[in-house]
Amino acid sequence: MTQSIQETQEELIEEFGLFDDWADKYEYLIDLGKKLPSLSEELKTEENVIKGCQSRVWLHAKKQGDQIIFEADSEAVIVKGLISMLIRVLSNHTAEEIMKADLYFIDQIGMSQHLAQTRSNGLLSMVKQMKNYALAFSAK
Amino acid sequence: MTLDIQKIRADFPVLDQQVNGSPLIYFDNAATTQKPKSVIDALSHYYASDNANIHRGIHALAERATTAFELTRTKIKEFINAPSSDQIILTAGTTGSINLVAQTFGRANFSKGDKILISNLEHHSNIVPWQMIAEEKGAIIEVIPVDERGVLDLVAYRNLLDASVKLVALNHVSNAIGTINPIAEMIQLAHAHGAKVMIDGAQSIAHLDIDVQALDIDFFAFSAHKLFGPTGVGVLFGKRELLESMPPYQGGGEMIKEVSFEGTTYNELPYKFEAGTPNIADVIAFSAAIDYVNALSKEALFTQELALLAYATEQLSTIPGLRIIGTAPEKIAVISFVMDGIHPQDLGVLLDKFGIAIRTGHHCVQPLMKRFGLPGTCRASFAFYNTFEEIDLFVKALRRSINMLQ
Ligand SMILES: Cc1ncc(COP(=O)(O)O)c(C=O)c1O
Numbered sequence: 393m394t395q396s397i398q399e400t401q402e403e404l405i406e407e408f409g410l411f412d413d414w415a416d417k418y419e420y421l422i423d424l425g426k427k428l429p430s431l432s433e434e435l436k437t438e439e440n441v442i443k444g445c446q447s448r449v450w451l452h453a454k455k456q457g458d459q460i461i462f463e464a465d466s467e468a469v470i471v472k473g474l475i476s477m478l479i480r481v482l483s484n485h486t487a488e489e490i491m492k493a494d495l496y497f498i499d500q501i502g503m504s505q506h507l508a509q510t511r512s513n514g515l516l517s518m519v520k521q522m523k524n525y526a527l528a529f530s531a532k
Numbered sequence: 533m534t535l536d537i538q539k540i541r542a543d544f545p546v547l548d549q550q551v552n553g554s555p556l557i558y559f560d561n562a563a564t565t566q567k568p569k570s571v572i573d574a575l576s577h578y579y580a581s582d583n584a585n586i587h588r589g590i591h592a593l594a595e596r597a598t599t600a601f602e603l604t605r606t607k608i609k610e611f612i613n614a615p616s617s618d619q620i621i622l623t624a625g626t627t628g629s630i631n632l633v634a635q636t637f638g639r640a641n642f643s644k645g646d647k648i649l650i651s652n653l654e655h656h657s658n659i660v661p662w663q664m665i666a667e668e669k670g671a672i673i674e675v676i677p678v679d680e681r682g683v684l685d686l687v688a689y690r691n692l693l694d695a696s697v698k699l700v701a702l703n704h705v706s707n708a709i710g711t712i713n714p715i716a717e718m719i720q721l722a723h724a725h726g727a728k729v730m731i732d733g734a735q736s737i738a739h740l741d742i743d744v745q746a747l748d749i750d751f752f753a754f755s756a757h758k759l760f761g762p763t764g765v766g767v768l769f770g771k772r773e774l775l776e777s778m779p780p781y782q783g784g785g786e787m788i789k790e791v792s793f794e795g796t797t798y799n800e801l802p803y804k805f806e807a808g809t810p811n812i813a814d815v816i817a818f819s820a821a822i823d824y825v826n827a828l829s830k831e832a833l834f835t836q837e838l839a840l841l842a843y844a845t846e847q848l849s850t851i852p853g854l855r856i857i858g859t860a861p862e863k864i865a866v867i868s869f870v871m872d873g874i875h876p877q878d879l880g881v882l883l884d885k886f887g888i889a890i891r892t893g894h895h896c897v898q899p900l901m902k903r904f905g906l907p908g909t910c911r912a913s914f915a916f917y918n919t920f921e922e923i924d925l926f927v928k929a930l931r932r933s934i935n936m937l938q
Contacts, residue, residue: 414552415932418882418885447875467875467907468875468877
C-alpha cells in the first residue's frame with residue numbers, strides 16, 4: 393500500500409521545515425532535480441512537451457493497473473526539482489485521487505511563487521497536465 | 533558634468549526596496565526602465581487636477597489637458613530633432629508604431645515580389661508585422677545576417693539591396709545583445725537604392741543621441757517606457773511626405789475631418805493616425821521623463837552606462853565557463869551571457885532570490901538565439917542609476933548561484 397497524497401505532502405513539508413534559509417531549500421531542490429532520472433530520449437517528444445515554459449519540460453504518463461505513473465524531465469534543474477516533488481506526490485495513484493488532489497504543500501514549503509503564471513516555468517502547466525492525464529485515463 | 537548617482541537613485545522610488553530580504557538590484561532596464569518620482573507625480577497630478585478628454589471640450593480642464601498633451605509632442609519632437617510636431621504620431625508603443633507603418637505604408641507600397649529587408653537581430657515586434665503584410669501582399673522578407681560577435685554583415689547587406697527592396701526595417705540597437713548598428717551608413721545605402729528605412733529605436737532612445745534629420749531616417753519608433761516614462765505610450769516619427777501619402781490606419785473619432793454616410797474626409801497629421809481617445813495621462817506624464825533626462829547631461833548618462841558595461845564585462849569574464857554572447861565593438865550597456873552546463877532560467881531564479889532582477893529566456897529574438905544555437909541567455913541591462921557596487925554584488929551572487937547549480 394503506497395502512502396496517500398496527503399501523507400507525501402506532509403512528508404515534504406517536514407523535510408523543508410528543516411531548512412531555515414532559502415539557499416538551503418534551493419540546494420535541496422537542485423539536488424532533487426539532479427537525482428530525478430532523465431526521461432529516455434524517445435519520450436522527449438514534441439507531444440510530451442509542456443507548452444508555456446521558459447525551459448523545455450517533458451511529461452509522460454502511463455497506466456499500471458489502476459494507477460498512473462508519471463515520468464518527467466526538464467532542461468532546468470530547479471524546475472526538475474519541482475517536478476520531482478510533484479511526481480513523488482502524484483505518481484502511483486489512481487486517476488480519481490490525482491484529480492481530487494489539493495497540492496497545498498507547494499505553498500507550505502514556500503514555493504508558491506513558482507506557481508505564478510509569469511514564472512513561465514511550467515509548474516502550473518505541469519500540475520494541469522498531470523490532472524489532464526488523470527482525466528483522460530479515467531475516461532478510457 | 534559628473535553624476536551624483538546617490539542623488540539620482542533617490543529620484544527613483546522603486547529602487548529603494550528589499551526583494552527577498554536583499555536590497556533590489558534592478559538589471560532589467562532593457563525590458564523597461566524605472567520611473568523618476570516626477571513622472572509618477574505628473575501622472576497622479578493629471579488625474580487629480582486636469583483629467584478631461586482632449587481636442588474636444590472648450591472648458592478649462594479640456595484646455596489644460598490638451599495643452600499638456602500637445603506639449604509632450606513638442607518635447608518629443610525636440611528630443612529626436614524632428615522638423616515638426618505634426619510628424620510625431622503617438623501610439624501605444626514601439627510595437628504599435630511598427631504595425632502602423634506595416635499596415636499603412638506597407639499596404640500602400642508593397643506589391644508582389646517586393647522585398648522587405650530586416651536583420652537577424654530583430655525583436656519579434658520588428659519581424660511579425662512585416663511577415664503579416666508580406667503575406668497579404670506577396671512581398672518577400674530577406675534577412676541581413678550577423679556574425680559571431682553579433683555584428684551585422686554589411687557586405688551581405690549591400691548584396692541584398694536592389695531596386696526591389698521597398699523597405700529596410702532595422703533596430704538601432706539589439707535588445708538581446710546590445711549591438712549598436714551603423715544605421716547612418718545603412719540608411720544611406722538603402723536610400724541609394726530607393727528603399728525607405730524604418731528604425732526600431734526601442735533600445736537606443738534612452739542610450740544614444742537621436743537626430744532623425746541628421747540620420748535621414750524615414751520612420752523611427754520607440755516606447756516611452758524604455759525612456760523612464762510610463763507604459764502604454766509609443767512614438768512614431770515619419771518624414772512628412774511619407775506620412776501624408778499613407779492611408780489612415782484605424783478609423784474612429786479624432787482622425788476625421790468630416791463624416792457622413794456617403795464618405796469621410798480624414799484629419800491632418802498627426803491626428804489622421806490617432807483614432808479614438810489616446811492615452812492622455814501617460815502621454816502627459818511622459819513629458820516629465822523627457823524633462824528628467826534633459827536636465828541631466830545625456831553625455832554624462834551615457835558615459836556612466838558605458839563604464840558600467842566595461843566593468844561588468846571585465847568582472848563576468850573572470851568566471852570560468854561563462855560566455856558572453858554579443859561582443860560587438862559598439863554596444864550599449866547590455867550583457868547577454870550563458871554558463872556551460874547551466875540553464876539560464878536556473879540562474880534567473882536564484883539571482884531573484886538574491887534580490888537581483890535580470891532577464892532570462894529568448895528575449896523575443898528567437899531567430900537570433902537560433903543563430904547562436906542557444907535556447908536563451910541571461911541578460912543584465914544597465915541604466916545610469918545602476919552602480920559599480922551593484923555589479924560587485926551581482927557577480928558575487930552569480931558565483932554563488934553557479935556553485936549551487938554545479
Ligand atoms: C528592439 C525592440 N523592439 C521592439 C520592442 C517592443 O517594444 P514595446 O513592447 O514597448 O512595444 C522592444 C521591447 O522589448 C525592443 O527591445
